Amino acid sequence: MKNYFKKFSTMFIMLLVVIGVGVIQNGTVANAATIGEPLTSPEAGWTAVDDTDSKIVSPKGTINNYTERSHYNRSLRIVAGMNGKIVFQFYGTKFRIISEISSLRSSKINVKIDGINVDNITMQGNTSVNQALVYEKLGLPLTIHYVILTNVDGGIANTNMDLDAIHLDDNGYLVPYVESISLNKTSPILTVGDSRQLTAITTPLGLDLTWTSSNSNIARVDSTGKVTGVAEGAVIIKATTENGLTEICTVPVMPRGTDPNLEPRELEYIVNTARAKGDNTNNPGGEVTIIFHGSSDTTLSLVKTADVKDVWIGDNFTYTLVITNTGSKTAKAVVVNDPAPNHIDFNVSGVTTTQGTVDSSSTSKNIIVNVGDILPGGTVTIKIPSTVIA
Incomplete structure (x- = not known):
């Protein structure tokens, strides 16, 4: 009987240890962090990056930095305003977002990974939670990934989002944020009434762009880069990232030729x-x-x-x-x-x-x-x- 209770006690203690650290899967201990609960330090297999890291950028929104004991490394980045953004690039296979949950935070934040909208998360709650795990993404390919957090909350008072820390793989790390943009057409020729689609190739993929025409009375451009000729002349079409990086394209607009077998380029194109x-x-x-x-x-x-x-x-x-x-x-x-x-x-x-x-x-x-x-x-x-x- 004593041996039985001894064996039972040993098994019970081992069970408590497993419950304390997570669940055993395939011989390894899995993380047991819960969305919405505090996670004040990275679990096994993770490493933490503070919100003050210069590789984390906020190209849109007003940035406020707070220093309190309750925040990781005593710092918290708050990005105020509709469509405020937090952007970072990292090498690894997984990441977690650690933020403050409160009634003054956004209820809807879009998560875009490598140019694809993947989730919406919330940082809003009736009870304040410091250093809370608000998002987790696992199983990404081992390469460099680009992440955009965008505040899309339509409310008036609750339009702020924050960042306390980012958790990455043990071997993961942030990489410097670098942007580039190029257009697929250097000088497309339009005839009046015709349209041509311009495509911007960005690094990282999926950057939000603003398209503008230098003279919409000659050619107009829509939000996707589609250019339509309006009158004879030439315009500069500009694609601009939220960080202000710009690529331009000159678009001549020719009148329609009377001979349907003759291209406008052959009629009007002049080489100087x-x-x-x-x-x-x-x-x-x-x-x-x-x-x-x-x-x-x-x-x-x-x-x-x-x-x-x-x-x-x-x-x-x-x-x-x-x-x-x-x-x-x-x-x-x-x-x-x-x-x-x-x-x-x-x-x-x-x-x-x-x-x-x-x-x-x-x-x-x-x-x-x-x-x-x-x-x-x-x-x-x-x-x-x-x-x-x-």
Whole structure:
């Protein structure tokens, strides 16, 4: 009988230990954290990142930081306002959101992972809970993931959300937030009444964008990037992220041609070539030649300057070319061709341009920049690092 009670006591104690730490699954102990309950320190298999980490950004909303004993590391980030956001990227397979639950928090927060809306969560409750587990996502592929928390609560008073900490895999970590954007069309041509879909490719995927047209009387753009021609002319379509990162696209709008077998591009598309020429390192200007394959309906001007007055052999300096469309029509497919003087070598890899790309055929003696279309009044600046060789 004593042995029986001894065995029973041992089993009972082991059961208490298991209940205290979680449930055994496949020989390992699983975490037992509960949504809505306090989780003041990371469980086994997890690591904590404080809300003050600079890799956690809030591109939209007013940020308020609070310091109290009841918060993890004595800090709490509150993002106030409708559509306020908390954004982070991490490497790992799982994450948890630790926040404060109270009656003054949002009742609906959208969770977007890798560009896909996956859940809605709440931080609102009648009873305040500090360092509460409000969201958990498990079983993600082992790679870098992008997470956006967006406050979509429609209430007036309860529009704030907060972040106390993020829990990641033991081997997980935050990565710096980096944004990029590009458009799938560099210069689509429309006819009046026709539409063309522009697609923005963003890193990370699924960034919220604002689309705008420089002149909706010529072409309008909707919230998805679909551009519709309204009248003859040209516009700049702009896609902008919430962080202010912008990509632009010039869209010419042509009138409808009377011959249904003739494309508008063949009727109206004009190629201009601007050639900038200079004889020495202190040439304040330059001569521009424009070759029009079609009717001449615009003009380009160029100012070419150097950032030095006197140079010696071996000195480095920078040529700056500023090309401006001084006409009333769009200059199409502009190419800048700049030959170097005999005593100058260009640094091809260091050339920068505010529009277009440096042609791969460029050499230390000749720089070619494929600028593309320049709208009326538009300006393109090209900087060419140079070295005096003789």
